[in-house]
Amino acid sequence: MGVLLITHDLGVVAEAADDVAVMYAGELVELASTQDFFAAPLHPYSQGLMSCAPLVGNHEARRLPSIPGMVPLPSELPAGCAFRPRCPHTSERCRQPQSLAEAAPGHLVRCWRACPSR
Incomplete structure (x- = not known):
């Protein structure tokens, strides 16, 4: 039996999922085991998501970073990588x-930077 969990809560993902699939603008951009994903996210959007997550145990008052820009409308996707305008x-x-x-055994990514040999 399998369960598909759709969430923006990376803490829930870390605790409940065996594998992580990251989507951006309706497109799968990264797929990896949870362990591999949290050890080294490879797509720039995934890296941005991780940088925006609050650190556990850090009680320092600071503004969390955000990814600049907006997700494009489906009718206005840019050519090539949909994350390009924000990357x-x-x-x-x-x-x-x-x-x-x-990009690594069992770690798929939709970005030439993570797979420079292609």
Whole structure:
């Protein structure tokens, strides 16, 4: 039996899931075991999500970072990577369509930076 859990709560994901699938603008951008994902998120959107999560046990009053920009409307998706307009690592290559590729054993990502050999 399997359960599909859809959430933005990374703490729940860490505790309840065996595998993590990260979606952005309706597209799967990263798929990995929970352990591998939390050890090293590879897609820039996944990295942004992780940087926005509050640290457990940190009681220092600070403003959490956010990912600049907005998710594009489905009718206004940019060419290539949908995260490109918000990505801090964008390049001309990001305008080309990307497919999921194995960046590490069992760790799939839709970003040429994580899989430079493709």
